[in-house]
Amino acid sequence: MIELNHVSKMYGNVVGVNDLTLRIPRGAYGLIGPNGSGKTTLINLLIGHFRPTLGSLQVLGTTPTSDRRLLRRIGLCPASDVLYPNVSALEWVRYQVRLHGISRRECKSLAEEALETVGMTSAMHRPMGTYSLGMRQRTKIAQAIAHQPELLILDEPYNGLDPVGRNDMTQLLKQWTRSGRGLIFASHVLQEIESVTASFLLLHGGRILASGTAQEIESILTDTPQEVFIKGRDAAKLIHRLADVDWVDALQLNHGKNELRVSLREPAEFYGRIASWIRDDNLAIDQLQTPDGNIEAVFESILRRHRGETS
Known part of the structure:
Protein backbone atom coordinates (compact mmCIF):
# COMPACT_ATOMS: atom_id res chain seq x y z
CA MET A 1 0.00 0.00 0.00
CA THR A 213 0.68 -5.80 14.98
CA ALA A 214 -1.03 -6.92 18.18
CA GLN A 215 1.27 -9.94 18.48
CA GLU A 216 4.35 -7.82 17.90
CA ILE A 217 3.14 -5.33 20.51
CA GLU A 218 3.17 -8.14 23.08
CA SER A 219 6.69 -9.08 21.98
CA ILE A 220 7.87 -5.49 22.39
CA LEU A 221 6.34 -5.35 25.86
CA THR A 222 8.03 -8.57 26.90
CA ASP A 223 11.42 -7.19 25.85
CA THR A 224 11.08 -3.72 27.38
CA PRO A 225 11.22 -2.69 31.05
CA GLN A 226 7.84 -2.33 32.68
CA GLU A 227 5.95 -2.34 35.96
CA VAL A 228 3.69 -5.15 37.15
CA PHE A 229 1.20 -5.03 40.03
CA ILE A 230 0.61 -8.20 42.07
CA LYS A 231 -2.54 -8.10 44.21
CA GLY A 232 -3.72 -10.54 46.86
CA ARG A 233 -3.48 -11.54 50.51
CA ASP A 234 -0.07 -13.16 50.01
CA ALA A 235 1.47 -10.59 47.65
CA ALA A 236 4.11 -9.66 50.26
CA LYS A 237 5.32 -13.28 50.42
CA LEU A 238 6.71 -12.94 46.88
CA ILE A 239 9.28 -10.38 48.02
CA HIS A 240 11.83 -13.01 49.08
CA ARG A 241 11.62 -14.59 45.61
CA LEU A 242 11.94 -11.30 43.74
CA ALA A 243 14.68 -9.90 45.95
CA ASP A 244 17.06 -12.69 44.93
CA VAL A 245 17.07 -11.98 41.15
CA ASP A 246 19.03 -9.34 39.25
CA TRP A 247 16.29 -8.46 36.73
CA VAL A 248 14.10 -6.66 39.30
CA ASP A 249 14.91 -2.96 39.70
CA ALA A 250 12.53 -2.07 42.55
CA LEU A 251 9.84 -3.46 44.85
CA GLN A 252 7.16 -1.43 46.61
CA LEU A 253 4.58 -2.95 48.96
CA ASN A 254 1.26 -1.28 49.77
CA HIS A 255 0.02 -3.12 52.88
CA GLY A 256 -3.36 -1.41 52.87
CA LYS A 257 -4.19 -2.65 49.35
CA ASN A 258 -2.31 -5.98 49.61
CA GLU A 259 -0.50 -4.86 46.48
CA LEU A 260 3.13 -5.35 45.40
CA ARG A 261 4.54 -3.15 42.62
CA VAL A 262 7.47 -4.70 40.77
CA SER A 263 9.73 -2.77 38.37
CA LEU A 264 11.13 -5.28 35.89
CA ARG A 265 14.22 -4.97 33.73
CA GLU A 266 13.57 -8.31 32.00
CA PRO A 267 9.81 -9.02 32.04
CA ALA A 268 10.18 -12.33 30.16
CA GLU A 269 12.08 -13.81 33.12
CA PHE A 270 9.30 -12.76 35.48
CA TYR A 271 6.52 -14.20 33.32
CA GLY A 272 8.43 -17.46 33.03
CA ARG A 273 8.64 -17.96 36.81
CA ILE A 274 5.72 -16.25 38.51
CA ALA A 275 3.19 -19.07 38.02
CA SER A 276 5.47 -21.74 39.51
CA TRP A 277 6.36 -19.48 42.46
CA ILE A 278 2.69 -18.96 43.29
CA ARG A 279 2.00 -22.69 42.97
CA ASP A 280 5.07 -23.92 44.88
CA ASP A 281 4.54 -21.47 47.77
CA ASN A 282 0.76 -22.02 47.79
CA LEU A 283 0.06 -18.29 47.69
CA ALA A 284 -3.31 -16.52 47.54
CA ILE A 285 -2.87 -14.08 44.64
CA ASP A 286 -6.02 -12.50 43.20
CA GLN A 287 -4.70 -10.42 40.33
CA LEU A 288 -1.63 -9.88 38.20
CA GLN A 289 -1.95 -6.57 36.39
CA THR A 290 0.36 -6.01 33.43
CA PRO A 291 0.43 -3.51 30.54
CA ASP A 292 -0.07 -6.25 27.90
CA GLY A 293 -2.09 -4.98 24.95
CA ASN A 294 -1.82 -1.35 26.07
CA ILE A 295 -0.12 0.65 23.33
CA GLU A 296 0.61 3.45 25.80
CA ALA A 297 2.98 1.15 27.68
CA VAL A 298 4.77 0.36 24.43
CA PHE A 299 4.93 4.05 23.57
CA GLU A 300 6.50 5.03 26.89
CA SER A 301 8.90 2.07 26.97
CA ILE A 302 10.23 2.68 23.47
CA LEU A 303 10.64 6.40 24.08
CA ARG A 304 12.62 5.69 27.26
CA ARG A 305 14.87 3.37 25.29
CA HIS A 306 15.19 5.93 22.47
CA ARG A 307 16.24 8.61 24.96
CA GLY A 308 18.82 6.25 26.46
CA GLU A 309 17.04 5.97 29.81
CA THR A 310 17.02 2.15 29.56
CA SER A 311 19.24 -0.36 27.79
Missing part, protein backbone atom coordinates in the same frame (compact mmCIF):
# COMPACT_ATOMS: atom_id res chain seq x y z
CA ILE A 2 2.81 2.42 0.93
CA GLU A 3 6.58 2.21 0.34
CA LEU A 4 9.10 4.71 1.69
CA ASN A 5 12.78 4.57 0.73
CA HIS A 6 15.05 6.80 2.86
CA VAL A 7 12.51 9.63 2.77
CA SER A 8 13.41 12.93 4.45
CA LYS A 9 11.60 16.25 4.35
CA MET A 10 13.40 19.44 5.41
CA TYR A 11 12.00 22.88 6.18
CA GLY A 12 15.20 24.91 5.94
CA ASN A 13 17.23 23.63 8.89
CA VAL A 14 14.24 21.88 10.48
CA VAL A 15 13.70 18.16 9.88
CA GLY A 16 10.05 17.23 9.29
CA VAL A 17 10.62 13.52 8.71
CA ASN A 18 14.00 11.88 8.88
CA ASP A 19 15.21 8.97 6.72
CA LEU A 20 12.02 6.86 6.72
CA THR A 21 12.27 3.43 5.11
CA LEU A 22 9.14 1.32 5.41
CA ARG A 23 6.89 -1.04 3.46
CA ILE A 24 3.26 -1.08 4.59
CA PRO A 25 0.90 -3.74 3.18
CA ARG A 26 -2.77 -3.00 2.68
CA GLY A 27 -4.61 -2.71 5.97
CA ALA A 28 -5.44 -0.33 8.81
CA TYR A 29 -2.64 1.45 10.68
CA GLY A 30 -2.58 3.94 13.50
CA LEU A 31 0.04 6.66 13.09
CA ILE A 32 0.89 7.53 16.68
CA GLY A 33 3.02 10.36 17.96
CA PRO A 34 2.97 13.52 20.05
CA ASN A 35 2.29 16.93 18.51
CA GLY A 36 5.23 17.91 16.31
CA SER A 37 6.37 14.33 15.74
CA GLY A 38 6.00 14.52 11.94
CA LYS A 39 2.58 12.92 11.41
CA THR A 40 1.12 15.72 9.30
CA THR A 41 4.33 16.09 7.28
CA LEU A 42 4.22 12.38 6.46
CA ILE A 43 0.58 12.64 5.39
CA ASN A 44 1.41 15.57 3.09
CA LEU A 45 4.14 13.46 1.52
CA LEU A 46 1.73 10.56 0.97
CA ILE A 47 -0.79 12.72 -0.90
CA GLY A 48 1.86 14.49 -2.98
CA HIS A 49 1.37 17.91 -1.38
CA PHE A 50 5.03 17.80 -0.34
CA ARG A 51 7.93 16.47 -2.37
CA PRO A 52 10.63 14.60 -0.42
CA THR A 53 13.85 16.50 0.07
CA LEU A 54 15.64 13.15 -0.08
CA GLY A 55 14.51 9.64 -0.98
CA SER A 56 11.45 8.33 -2.80
CA LEU A 57 8.02 6.96 -2.00
CA GLN A 58 5.12 5.19 -3.65
CA VAL A 59 1.47 5.01 -2.63
CA LEU A 60 -0.75 2.33 -4.19
CA GLY A 61 2.03 1.60 -6.66
CA THR A 62 2.53 5.15 -7.99
CA THR A 63 4.51 8.28 -7.12
CA PRO A 64 2.21 10.92 -5.56
CA THR A 65 3.92 14.00 -7.01
CA SER A 66 4.07 12.66 -10.59
CA ASP A 67 0.65 10.99 -10.90
CA ARG A 68 -2.18 13.25 -9.73
CA ARG A 69 -4.71 10.55 -10.64
CA LEU A 70 -3.69 8.99 -7.34
CA LEU A 71 -5.90 11.53 -5.53
CA ARG A 72 -8.96 9.79 -7.00
CA ARG A 73 -7.91 6.69 -5.06
CA ILE A 74 -7.24 8.49 -1.76
CA GLY A 75 -9.65 10.06 0.70
CA LEU A 76 -8.19 12.70 3.02
CA CYS A 77 -9.60 14.24 6.18
CA PRO A 78 -7.14 16.97 7.23
CA ALA A 79 -6.77 18.22 10.78
CA SER A 80 -7.46 21.81 9.71
CA ASP A 81 -10.96 23.22 9.31
CA VAL A 82 -11.45 23.79 5.55
CA LEU A 83 -15.21 24.36 5.35
CA TYR A 84 -17.07 27.38 3.90
CA PRO A 85 -19.63 29.02 6.24
CA ASN A 86 -22.18 30.06 3.59
CA VAL A 87 -22.22 26.73 1.74
CA SER A 88 -24.29 23.70 2.73
CA ALA A 89 -22.65 20.36 3.51
CA LEU A 90 -24.36 18.76 0.51
CA GLU A 91 -23.07 21.44 -1.88
CA TRP A 92 -19.54 21.24 -0.50
CA VAL A 93 -19.24 17.45 -0.48
CA ARG A 94 -20.81 17.24 -3.96
CA TYR A 95 -18.27 19.76 -5.26
CA GLN A 96 -15.36 17.82 -3.70
CA VAL A 97 -16.56 14.62 -5.41
CA ARG A 98 -16.93 16.47 -8.71
CA LEU A 99 -13.25 17.46 -8.54
CA HIS A 100 -12.38 13.78 -8.93
CA GLY A 101 -13.97 13.74 -12.41
CA ILE A 102 -17.20 12.01 -11.39
CA SER A 103 -20.41 12.94 -13.26
CA ARG A 104 -22.74 15.58 -11.80
CA ARG A 105 -25.61 13.13 -11.29
CA GLU A 106 -23.44 10.58 -9.53
CA CYS A 107 -21.80 13.30 -7.41
CA LYS A 108 -25.10 14.18 -5.76
CA SER A 109 -26.00 10.58 -4.87
CA LEU A 110 -22.49 9.87 -3.57
CA ALA A 111 -22.52 13.03 -1.45
CA GLU A 112 -25.93 12.20 0.03
CA GLU A 113 -24.85 8.64 0.79
CA ALA A 114 -21.66 9.80 2.54
CA LEU A 115 -23.48 12.42 4.61
CA GLU A 116 -26.02 9.81 5.65
CA THR A 117 -23.18 7.49 6.68
CA VAL A 118 -21.78 10.11 9.06
CA GLY A 119 -25.19 11.09 10.45
CA MET A 120 -25.57 14.46 8.73
CA THR A 121 -28.67 13.86 6.58
CA SER A 122 -30.99 16.12 8.59
CA ALA A 123 -28.54 19.06 8.53
CA MET A 124 -26.95 18.66 5.10
CA HIS A 125 -28.93 21.54 3.50
CA ARG A 126 -28.00 24.07 6.20
CA PRO A 127 -25.06 26.47 5.80
CA MET A 128 -21.96 25.00 7.41
CA GLY A 129 -21.43 28.24 9.34
CA THR A 130 -24.30 27.13 11.60
CA TYR A 131 -22.62 23.80 12.44
CA SER A 132 -20.98 22.82 15.70
CA LEU A 133 -17.36 21.66 15.63
CA GLY A 134 -18.52 18.04 15.77
CA MET A 135 -20.87 18.53 12.81
CA ARG A 136 -18.09 20.12 10.77
CA GLN A 137 -15.85 17.17 11.60
CA ARG A 138 -18.52 14.72 10.40
CA THR A 139 -18.83 16.71 7.17
CA LYS A 140 -15.06 16.52 6.59
CA ILE A 141 -15.22 12.75 7.03
CA ALA A 142 -18.10 12.60 4.54
CA GLN A 143 -16.08 14.34 1.80
CA ALA A 144 -13.16 12.00 2.48
CA ILE A 145 -15.23 8.84 1.89
CA ALA A 146 -17.80 10.09 -0.66
CA HIS A 147 -15.81 9.18 -3.79
CA GLN A 148 -15.21 5.67 -2.37
CA PRO A 149 -11.40 5.72 -2.25
CA GLU A 150 -9.09 2.73 -1.83
CA LEU A 151 -7.07 4.42 0.92
CA LEU A 152 -8.49 6.68 3.64
CA ILE A 153 -6.06 9.02 5.42
CA LEU A 154 -7.36 10.74 8.57
CA ASP A 155 -5.49 13.38 10.56
CA GLU A 156 -6.94 13.65 14.10
CA PRO A 157 -10.47 12.64 12.97
CA TYR A 158 -11.98 12.65 16.49
CA ASN A 159 -11.41 16.40 16.98
CA GLY A 160 -14.58 18.08 18.26
CA LEU A 161 -16.68 14.90 18.44
CA ASP A 162 -18.76 14.20 21.54
CA PRO A 163 -18.87 10.66 23.06
CA VAL A 164 -21.70 9.61 20.73
CA GLY A 165 -19.84 10.98 17.73
CA ARG A 166 -16.65 9.21 18.78
CA ASN A 167 -18.47 5.92 19.04
CA ASP A 168 -20.08 6.45 15.64
CA MET A 169 -16.68 7.27 14.13
CA THR A 170 -15.11 4.16 15.65
CA GLN A 171 -17.83 1.94 14.20
CA LEU A 172 -17.48 3.59 10.78
CA LEU A 173 -13.72 3.04 10.72
CA LYS A 174 -14.05 -0.57 11.86
CA GLN A 175 -16.53 -1.20 9.05
CA TRP A 176 -14.17 0.51 6.61
CA THR A 177 -11.27 -1.76 7.56
CA ARG A 178 -13.46 -4.88 7.40
CA SER A 179 -14.25 -4.00 3.78
CA GLY A 180 -10.57 -4.54 2.93
CA ARG A 181 -9.75 -0.93 2.11
CA GLY A 182 -6.68 0.87 3.43
CA LEU A 183 -6.64 3.22 6.41
CA ILE A 184 -3.98 5.50 7.88
CA PHE A 185 -5.25 7.07 11.08
CA ALA A 186 -3.07 9.75 12.69
CA SER A 187 -3.59 10.67 16.32
CA HIS A 188 -1.69 11.59 19.47
CA VAL A 189 -4.39 9.91 21.61
CA LEU A 190 -3.49 6.24 21.93
CA GLN A 191 -6.94 5.05 23.00
CA GLU A 192 -8.40 6.30 19.72
CA ILE A 193 -5.99 4.10 17.78
CA GLU A 194 -6.59 1.06 19.97
CA SER A 195 -10.35 1.29 19.43
CA VAL A 196 -9.92 0.87 15.65
CA THR A 197 -6.79 -1.21 14.96
CA ALA A 198 -3.96 -3.01 16.73
CA SER A 199 -1.45 -2.23 13.96
CA PHE A 200 0.55 0.89 14.60
CA LEU A 201 3.43 3.08 13.48
CA LEU A 202 5.12 5.03 16.28
CA LEU A 203 6.54 8.34 15.01
CA HIS A 204 8.74 10.56 17.14
CA GLY A 205 11.09 13.34 16.09
CA GLY A 206 10.34 12.63 12.44
CA ARG A 207 11.45 8.99 12.67
CA ILE A 208 9.61 5.69 12.90
CA LEU A 209 10.64 4.21 16.25
CA ALA A 210 8.51 1.06 15.99
CA SER A 211 5.80 -0.62 13.95
CA GLY A 212 3.84 -3.77 14.48
